[in-house]
Amino acid sequence: MKQVIIITAVALLATAPARAQALVDPTKVAPEYREAAEKRRAEQIRQRECGLKADLEKVLPRDRTVYLNHCLDAMAAKQ
Template sequence: MKQFIIVAAIALLATAPARSQGLVDPSKVAPEYREAAEKRRAEQIRQRECALKADLAKVLPRDRTDYLNHCLDTMAAKQ
C-alpha cells in the first residue's frame, strides 16, 4: 500500500500544472488571420475584465456564469 501511495505522489508531482489560454498576439499570426486574431484578443480582454469584476464582487461559483454573461452583454451594448 505504501508503494502505491508513493507512486501516486510522484505521479502527481511530475505532472505539469494546467495553464489557461494566453492572450492572442496578432503580431505572431499570419497576415491573412491578423484581423481575426485582433478580434479574438479584444474578446479575451473583455472576458478577463468581467472575470476580474466577478472576483472583486465575490460572486459565488453557482452565479458566476450568469454574472459573466450579463457583464459581457452590457459591455457589448455599450459598444
C-alpha cells in the same frame, strides 16, 4: 500500500499545472489571420475584465456564469 503512496506522489508531481489561456498576439500570426486574431484578443480582454469584476464582487461559483454573461452583454451594448 507504501508503493501505492509513492506511485501516487510521483504521478502528482509529474503532472503539469493547468494554465489559463494566453492572450492571442496578433503580431505573431500570419497576415491573413491578423484581423481574426485582433478580434479574438479583444474578446479575451473583455472576458478577463468581467472575470476580474466577478472576483472583486466575490460572485459565488454557482452564479459566476450568469454574472459573466450579463457583464459581456452589457459591454457589447455599450459599443
